[in-house]
Amino acid sequence: MRGIPGGVTAALGFRASGISSGIKPSGEPDLALVATGAPAAAAGVFTENLVRAAPVLVSQSRLRKGSARAVLINSGCANCLTGAVGIRDARRLSRAVARELGIAEDEILVASTGIIGRRLPVPQVERALPRLVKQLSRAHHAAAAQAILTTDLRVKEAAVETAIQGRPCRIGGMAKGAGMIAPSMATMLCVITTDVAVAPGLLRRLLAQAVARTFNRISVDGDMSTNDTVFALASGRSRVSVREGSRGARAFGQALQAVAGRLATLLIKDGEGAGKIAKIRVAGGRTDREAQACARRVAESLLVKTMLAGGDPNVGRIAAAVGASGARFDPRRLDVLIGAERIISRGAARRLGTAAMRKLLAAPDVQIGIHLHAGRGEGRMMTCDLTEEYVRINARYST
Amino acid sequence: MRGIPGGVTAALGFRASGISSGIKPSGEPDLALVATGAPAAAAGVFTENLVRAAPVLVSQSRLRKGSARAVLINSGCANCLTGAVGIRDARRLSRAVARELGIAEDEILVASTGIIGRRLPVPQVERALPRLVKQLSRAHHAAAAQAILTTDLRVKEAAVETAIQGRPCRIGGMAKGAGMIAPSMATMLCVITTDVAVAPGLLRRLLAQAVARTFNRISVDGDMSTNDTVFALASGRSRVSVREGSRGARAFGQALQAVAGRLATLLIKDGEGAGKIAKIRVAGGRTDREAQACARRVAESLLVKTMLAGGDPNVGRIAAAVGASGARFDPRRLDVLIGAERIISRGAARRLGTAAMRKLLAAPDVQIGIHLHAGRGEGRMMTCDLTEEYVRINARYST
Numbered sequence: 001m002r003g004i005p006g007g008v009t010a011a012l013g014f015r016a017s018g019i020s021s022g023i024k025p026s027g028e029p030d031l032a033l034v035a036t037g038a039p040a041a042a043a044g045v046f047t048e049n050l051v052r053a054a055p056v057l058v059s060q061s062r063l064r065k066g067s068a069r070a071v072l073i074n075s076g077c078a079n080c081l082t083g084a085v086g087i088r089d090a091r092r093l094s095r096a097v098a099r100e101l102g103i104a105e106d107e108i109l110v111a112s113t114g115i116i117g118r119r120l121p122v123p124q125v126e127r128a129l130p131r132l133v134k135q136l137s138r139a140h141h142a143a144a145a146q147a148i149l150t151t152d153l154r155v156k157e158a159a160v161e162t163a164i165q166g167r168p169c170r171i172g173g174m175a176k177g178a179g180m181i182a183p184s185m186a187t188m189l190c191v192i193t194t195d196v197a198v199a200p201g202l203l204r205r206l207l208a209q210a211v212a213r214t215f216n217r218i219s220v221d222g223d224m225s226t227n228d229t230v231f232a233l234a235s236g237r238s239r240v241s242v243r244e245g246s247r248g249a250r251a252f253g254q255a256l257q258a259v260a261g262r263l264a265t266l267l268i269k270d271g272e273g274a275g276k277i278a279k280i281r282v283a284g285g286r287t288d289r290e291a292q293a294c295a296r297r298v299a300e301s302l303l304v305k306t307m308l309a310g311g312d313p314n315v316g317r318i319a320a321a322v323g324a325s326g327a328r329f330d331p332r333r334l335d336v337l338i339g340a341e342r343i344i345s346r347g348a349a350r351r352l353g354t355a356a357m358r359k360l361l362a363a364p365d366v367q368i369g370i371h372l373h374a375g376r377g378e379g380r381m382m383t384c385d386l387t388e389e390y391v392r393i394n395a396r397y398s399t
Numbered sequence: 400m401r402g403i404p405g406g407v408t409a410a411l412g413f414r415a416s417g418i419s420s421g422i423k424p425s426g427e428p429d430l431a432l433v434a435t436g437a438p439a440a441a442a443g444v445f446t447e448n449l450v451r452a453a454p455v456l457v458s459q460s461r462l463r464k465g466s467a468r469a470v471l472i473n474s475g476c477a478n479c480l481t482g483a484v485g486i487r488d489a490r491r492l493s494r495a496v497a498r499e500l501g502i503a504e505d506e507i508l509v510a511s512t513g514i515i516g517r518r519l520p521v522p523q524v525e526r527a528l529p530r531l532v533k534q535l536s537r538a539h540h541a542a543a544a545q546a547i548l549t550t551d552l553r554v555k556e557a558a559v560e561t562a563i564q565g566r567p568c569r570i571g572g573m574a575k576g577a578g579m580i581a582p583s584m585a586t587m588l589c590v591i592t593t594d595v596a597v598a599p600g601l602l603r604r605l606l607a608q609a610v611a612r613t614f615n616r617i618s619v620d621g622d623m624s625t626n627d628t629v630f631a632l633a634s635g636r637s638r639v640s641v642r643e644g645s646r647g648a649r650a651f652g653q654a655l656q657a658v659a660g661r662l663a664t665l666l667i668k669d670g671e672g673a674g675k676i677a678k679i680r681v682a683g684g685r686t687d688r689e690a691q692a693c694a695r696r697v698a699e700s701l702l703v704k705t706m707l708a709g710g711d712p713n714v715g716r717i718a719a720a721v722g723a724s725g726a727r728f729d730p731r732r733l734d735v736l737i738g739a740e741r742i743i744s745r746g747a748a749r750r751l752g753t754a755a756m757r758k759l760l761a762a763p764d765v766q767i768g769i770h771l772h773a774g775r776g777e778g779r780m781m782t783c784d785l786t787e788e789y790v791r792i793n794a795r796y797s798t
Contacts, residue, residue: 051722051730051746081718083731083747116715117748226719302701306790316515319480320625323450331450332482347450348482349516388787391705 001255003262007141007157008034010172012195013235017135018147021128023076023114023121029147031125033132034191035070035101040233041197042068042109043204045211047228053080054090055110056227062106066200069107071191071231072097073148074125075176076114080226089120096126100133111189111229113150113176145174148189152176154270158262162255164248169196169238171255175263177270188215188267190230192259196252197236202244206253207232214260217295218268218382232256265382274384278308278366282327285377290327292379294370297325305386308366313357315343322370329372337369400654402661406540406556407433409571411594412634416534417546420527422475422513422520428546430524432531433590434469434500439632440596441467441508442603444610446627453478453485454509455628457493461505465599468506470590470630471496472547473524474575475513479625488519495525499532510588510628512549512575544573547588551575553669557661561654563647568595568637570654574662576669587614587666589629591658595651596635601643605652606631613659616694617667617781631655664781673783677707677765681726684776689726691778693769696724704785710760711753714742721769728771736768 009016013036021031044063046056062068072094079086094108112120135143145155159172177188192207211230242248268277280298285291298304301321307314318336336344338360343350352360360366408415412435420430443462445455461467471493478485493507511519534542544554558571576587591606610629641647667676679697684690697703700720706713717735735743737759742749751759759765 049719049722050726050728051718051733078715081715081743081746081748083745085747116713116718117743117750226715226722309790314515316477316480316625319450319515320448323448323625327449329449334450344480344516346482347480348484349480351516386790388790391708391785391787391790 001160001162001258004159004161004170006159007145007172008174008191008193009138009141010159011170011193011235011237013037013040013237014193014233015136015138015140016144017132017137017140018143018145019128019132019135021074021132022124023074029143030074030076031128031132032073032144032147033070033097033136034144034193034233035136036233036235038235039067039069039107040235041066041200041203043200043207043232044109045208045230047226049226049228051080051226053078053112053227054082054086055079055112056229058087058090058094059109059111059229062109067107068109068233069103070097070101071109071111071233073111073189073191074120075148075150077112077118077120078114078116078227079112079120080116082117082119085119089122092122093120093125097129097133100129109231111227111231113148113189113227116226141174148174148176150176152270154266156263156266156270158259158266160255160258162251164196164240164242164251167238167240169240170194171196171259173259173263175267177267188228190215190263192230192232192256194232194234194256195236195238196234197241198234198252202242202249203232203234206249206256209253210257210260213257214264217380218264268382268384271384275387276308276364276366277382277384278368280368280370280381280383282370282372282379284372284374285327285379286375287377288379289377291372291377294322294325294327294372295379295381297321298368298370299381299383302386305383308361308385309387311358311361313338313343313361315349318368318370319344327372329374333373335371335373339363339367400559400561400657403558403560403569405558406544406571407573407590407592408537408540409558410569410592410634410636412436412439412636413592413632414535414537414539415543416531416536416539417542417544418527418531418534420473421523422473428542429473429475430527430531431472431543431546432469432496432535433543433592434535435632435634437634438466438468438506439634440465440599440602442599442606442631443508444607444629446625448625450479450625452511452626453481453489454511455626457486457489458508458510458628461508466506467508467632468502469496469500470508470510470632472510472588472590473519474547474549476511476517476519477513477515477626478511478519479515481516481518484518488521491521492519492524496528496532499528508630510626510630512547512588512626515625540573547573547575549575551669553665555662555665555669557658557665559654559657561650563595563639563641563650566637566639568639569593570595570658572658572662574666576666587627589614589662591629591631591655593631593633593655594635594637595633596640597633597651601641601648602631602633605648605655608652609656609659612656613663616779617663667781667783670783674786675707675763675765676781676783677767679767679769679780679782681769681771681778683771683773684726684778685774686776687778688776690771690776693721693724693726693771694778694780696720697767697769698780698782701785704782707760707765707784708786710757712737712742712756712760714748717767718743726771728773732772734770734772738762738766
């Protein structure tokens with residue numbers, strides 16, 4: 001498996017485009033389209049929030065048939081808390097884009113991100129659709145990745161080529177998200193495409209597994225969005241076909257997870273105001289579930305996250321978060337490491353001197369290892385620091 | 400019931416003192432003592448964190464007998480993650496203060512707050528104890544309240560006088576805490592004293608109830624400390640005596656809750672970097688538990704808290720937190736109010752205009768009302784905004 005350029009159009013059979021339609025008052029790009037020439041197997045994973053945006057409800061319903069031909073995404077407006085009218089708006093836009101593409105309305109998947117509680121400016125977006133469709137090209141993956149951003153600072157793309165059954169195939173994708181990132185699915189939009197041929201049911205299972213191990217293990221701020229969406233589309237245009245339970249399916253699942261993992265890392269690196277990232281590994285939990293809860297609690301502790309920002313390893317904050325996580329363990333056996341250095345040993349803080357302590361957190365990528373000595377359960381999370389910049393961004397992000 | 404001055408010595412039978420012993424390098428006051436002339440009924444409520452500081456372990460054990468004569472509290476050092484040596488340090492200090500007071504070692508309760516992972520400078524504190532005991536006076540309640548502070552900006556005292564069985568009696572207290580305030584007990588220390596005569600078992604039950612309804616319903620940052628402690632001491636020096644199940648016990652419980660509630664409000668108002676407070680009330684939950692989980696989720700959402708700081712009512716953030724709380728409800732029936740203004744009605748955001756929206760959050764004390772329309776469950780939380788100042792304070796609070 002090797003990284004390749006091309007993002008969401010790296011796989012054969014996909015074109016993309018991204019333009020400004022005027023949803024964002026700033027005039028920045030805000031409308032993206034990913035399209036296939038023929039129906040593709042399609043799957044999706046969505047937010048677990050009980051309050052779901054209109055495009056989530058529409059796309060969930062359309063995915064039941066397991067195929068799609070295009071994904072229309074807008075930024076600048078979440079089309080959430082918009083009631084029945086929001087559903088009609090999402091349907092009307094997908095009908096218009098389907099007409100431009102000469103396909104059926106229910107072959108369109110939709111996703112939105114931006115301010116909650118506002119209606120989409122539908123006529124304005126409709127007028128931009130012919131231009132959006134005309135721009136479709138394998139070369140325009142970065143324009144599409146740009147058009148789905150909100151507070152993100154950087155475009156997020158990833159793609160790999162791998163060999164399955166001795167033949168080359170590709171998986172690529174794009175994502176957006178910088179805040180409202182957490183519990184059970186980072187608040188984010190993501191489109192993953194592949195030219196592997198795979199049945200919708202298997203695609204859905206492998207996508208759900210990849211999401212659980214990547215996007216569900218990151219947290220910027222612990223907030224869960226109403227619009228989280230990950231789509232996967234498989235064109236089958238390579239000569240690789242994978243079936244349930246085969247070695248090919250395992251290899252495909254690994255490549256899918258590699259792309260999702262790379263995009264998840266890009267999300268955390270671009271976390272609002274983030275200056276550094278931290279990877280938290282918990283070992284020795286009574287169960288995987290308890291170890292994962294422990295990793296999440298540490299990753300979401302404001303005191304741990306401001307400690308990362310300040311760069312001064314206040315080890316008690318890590319221990320306090322571990323102890324509050326609900327994981328059961330004997331505090332007299334707790335070990336905590338930063339990088340290779342043991343900072344808490346058998347429940348007692350080690351004194352390393354201020355200079356040595358500060359050096360531990362100087363890395364842009366901090367590894368926090370926690371051993372509970374209560375069993376074999378493991379958990380992992382990735383998070384970023386909490387800076388004054390995060391507060392500035394979110395105190396001003398505006399109605 | 401009426402508010403009176405006097406804090407932790409407002410009730411008859413208590414004296415207090417607070418001095419600088421040199422634990423804090425700044426030279427600020429860091430050692431407090433509250434003492435009774437005779438054994439008092441005593442009860443405590445402690446952090447639910449699995450990682451508990453040495454003074455918590457020592458005090459829990461001593462409270463089994465249900466009485467105490469003094470409380471020794473230091474700030475500047477949490478005496479946590481200090482292993483067996485930390486327990487010895489806490490015992491050695493309480494032995495020394497017991498000697499000064501001419502009472503038994505196990506009549507001393509202890510509490511600590513400050514940096515985790517450091518040992519107490521025991522000889523230095525021991526040298527300060529004669530001065531601390533000599534300063535004991537009914538007039539020195541504010542000096543004691545000052546000496547237990549860490550990042551707090553203000554002293555926190557409250558006291559009430561009420562009539563039970565036609566006779567006057569008093570309850571008063573002091574607290575500290577400004578950060579690491581949350582789940583199941585704000586990270587805080589608190590001493591409540593009363594001159595009512597009450598058996599230790601009843602005192603413990605009424606204290607636990609008051610804590611559940613006050614300190615456990617506030618959150619500054621969602622972090623749970625290793626040192627949380629609330630002590631209650633009853634001298635019996637008024638001529639009021641209350642028994643389990645009596646009207647007097649109910650009146651006493653209400654007065655106890657009034658003092659705890661007042662101190663909890665002071666904690667939130669002094670939340671690190673806080674510019675305003677918000678009171679969240681959830682109605683219509685399937686159960687009280689779900690409604691309370693919903694209130695907590697909203698109170699701890701960073702996006703809601705930065706919205707409070709920025710003053711721009713981004714209503715979707717409230718809805719997203721409600722939907723992510725685990726409370727079950729029909730999102731098409733959700734109503735949300737700020738003050739008296741309905742901002743989400745039957746699951747759809749109302750457009751009120753930017754000026755009207757900003758005005759809603761201009762109050763220093765914001766009321767957020769949430770109706771889930773799923774049952775009769777109710778929940779409440781009090782929180783503060785999240786400001787750049789919070790991050791500044793916590794990125795720098797240092798090892």
